[in-house]
Amino acid sequence: MDVDAFAAAHGAEWQRLRTLLRRRRSKLTPAEVDELVVLYRRAATHLSIVQSRSPDPELTAALTRLVLAARAAVTPSTGFRWAGVGRFFTTAFPLEVYRAGRWCAGTGGAFVALSVLLIAIVAGNPEIPLRVMSPDEITSLVEHDFEAYYSGAAAQNFGFAVWTNNAWISAICLASGVIVLPAVYVLWQNALNLGLVGGVMVGNGRTDLFLSLLLVHGLLELTCVFVAAGVGLRIGWSWLAPGPLRTRGQAVAAAGRSGLVVALGLVPVLLVSGVIEAFVTPAPLPAVVKLVVGTLAWLGFLAYVVVCGGIAHRAGQTADVDAADREAVAPTA
Template sequence: MDLDAYIATHVGQWRRLEELAGRRRLTGAESDELLDLYQRVSTHLSVVRSASPDPSLVSYLSSVLARARHTATGSRATTWRDLGDFFTQTFPAALYRTRRWWLATSVGSVVLAFVVGAWAVRHPEVFTQQMTQREIDAYVGTDFANYYSEFPHHEFATLVWLNNAWVAAQCIALGVLGLPVLWVLAQNVVAVGIAGGLMVSYDRGALFFGLILPHGLLELTAVFVAAAVGLRLFWSWIEPGPRSRLDSLAAEGRTAAGIALGLVVVLFVSGGIEGFVTPSGLPTWARILIGVVAETLFFAYVFVVGRRAARAGVTGDVAESDQSASAPVAA
């Protein structure tokens, strides 16, 4: 194909499409013209790619088509109202809707942690197989407590936030596969159980719970929610109900993405507690009370705000206008 001749023949249409795509408002006739030119230029791009794939021309036509598509479909800017609706309706409704999953995950994980801890106390060889006696003495004596004051408060809070967000993201991202979620969750739960068992074995249980509970109540709840959402995502294509597997997975995936965004804020709060409250000089009872208050507020958020939103018809999914089309199914 003679590329120069092809350009000379069609460049007028490309420039006209570029002109229309750059306008903020179009008349009815101009809108029809834009759609017609969009189809024509799409064909031109396909011809160029197959017959004479000049990189600069392909890039130019792709850019023009992208701007034209944006003009034709329009866009909706995110507003403060959207953000407010997310945290007062969408996110709490999604948490309430999935409550049975994450409550069951929470109870099962806590029971497993205590079982592992009790088993480790009765089998102290599990500690000596992983650590030397000197390392055990250092961990129990100073390292466990020093962990929370090793870095400046703001740096430690940020590190904790990023680490916990990574664990939560893994649980949700791996949800489609199912078993990896259980593996990530089990690793964290078993680690907490063994650490608790070690501290209890050396009569440092009060210190362990005094440092874990202030931030751990909310932090672990967020991780359990993430794991449950991941497992629900897995179940959505195993047992899709009346919907197709793809539609079921898409719907739960959108909800999971929203919950993941909300958990970033929850983990930010727990990270702030771990960075500033846990290592503070406050009495143990006061630090634990702050953790209990934070956990209580979270449950109130779910079962008061979330329940109200769910009863109003909010599902936690994105608005219907933002969803992809799906085929109708029999009831």
């Protein structure tokens, strides 16, 4: 395609579109608004033609800026609305977690099974931890360090550190799921660390301390990690098996938008988990009381997802962006 001839043929339309964009929308007549929409669609088609047939960088950049400006004028932002926040937490977030339930449950089941197996192996073979830890380090871990970890810093500082660390791990699992292996590696590393520490504690007769401290916050914390990893792996699967009616790009885009909803929704849930780990886990309360608090928080999250997400799913609702904000397909021939 002759780029110069193409630009000369359509340059007047592009200039007219720029002229309309420089004016306030409220100052445009109804006929000019219709003209703006038509010129925007033509410019978008022109951009697609240039990109597919002759990707000239200068013309592509100029048309991209023009199309983005026209899109902003044609579909202006509706602004911030509290109703949108409410819908996010009552519908969008629980719906996406609910729909990814099999992926999350599968990820969690595999992680727990692997961790239990590693704990059993390490506990039954005392020479294994000696390959990575000295006898003094093992004694210190069993008698002091494991329990002291939760109270070694000010609760608010420790809680913030835990929150950001868990959010980072969840983000890695979710984002790297698109290429599958990195997410699996992160889960493996966490299962390996849990198996080693748990095996040392169990092997030295401190099973009660290990479980009483871990389960208080770990039920909710690990569930968040399983959700992030499950959704991330679902994104990866979307380009491996997009289905018969979608291209790989469309499948990944839809799964990626779903992943973004889950990523945002997990932030406050991980905050709750961090608060429990910082203030409840090390608290001088009976172990049963602390376990009840952790279990209630965990069951509350599961009930929230099952009830709210199930209602939204059965009602046929969606957490995706409006159709106008999704990718558009236009003929270029």
